[in-house]
Amino acid sequence: MKEQFDAAQISKVIDQALVYQCACPAQVCRAIFELRELYEYQMNCANDSVNDALVHQTIAAATEKSHELMEECLKKILEIEGWDQSTFAMPEALKKKPAKAL
Template sequence: MMEKRFSDQELERIIDEATFYMCACPAQVVVQIRGLRELFQYQLSCEIDPGNDPAVHQAIADVTAKAHAMMEDCLDQILTMEGWDRTTLKMPEGLRRKMSEAVERGF
């Protein structure tokens, strides 16, 4: 079983917020988390197929779950370091201004 610290809806909010303010790094981590969730589910479906060696797919699922936990830890650290509101998952005002100013300057 893969434990999830962030729900799919929370991940979507982070991507929306990061995309709106052109802060790609948190969104890139979220993309990787989503991919690992998909890979994990895929391995579970392969594992039950009678033509497949379940040990192979269990090994992939186990490592995927570990990588997922590490990426969620990373996302948690990023949100803390950048000062995101953990209830609403909004980017902090100071970072928003920084991104807006960069857009105005044309990067």
Template sequence: MSYLQRFSSDDLERIVEEGMVYMCACPAQVAKEIRLLRELIAYQEACLNGPENASEVHRCIAEAAREAHARMEQCLDQVLTLEGWDRATLHMPEGLRQRRDAALEDGFS
């Protein structure tokens, strides 16, 4: 069973790294949840192959995870657009970086 992925695993990793470096955790949190949903989907699909497993249970969980995954990718896409991230490099916009730098300077004053 397959599902659409707007963001590659590398894309998600870049978003998490940018969020952590520039202290803007919201997009990074969404990216982390997408990764967890992918793990859940893979796990459920593996369970579907087990002959002694209750396939309806695993199908139900996998379908719900795929729906949540699609919605969270849509959300991340919208957040990156709203914040003005560079979509080619997945770098955070300079304005958010400057806001982080100002917050750090205020903390040391």
């Protein structure tokens, strides 16, 4: 499966988002990780029959499309919010946002 962002980059966004109470980018990152896990599972799942293989291939194909969409979503979010695309550092303006009440 093609990946625009590696695990370290995604983890860095999640870590900063959690520290500065900016959950939206982190939610997208977690969804990307979950899609990667689902895809890997489908690719490694035992195929006892032709039907099993077709089920896993169908899930893997849909997961691949979803992953591509979510990576594009993350890319756009980082651009909109002004994240540094080379270091994946959160912009200072976001670090100063007041925390939302839970």
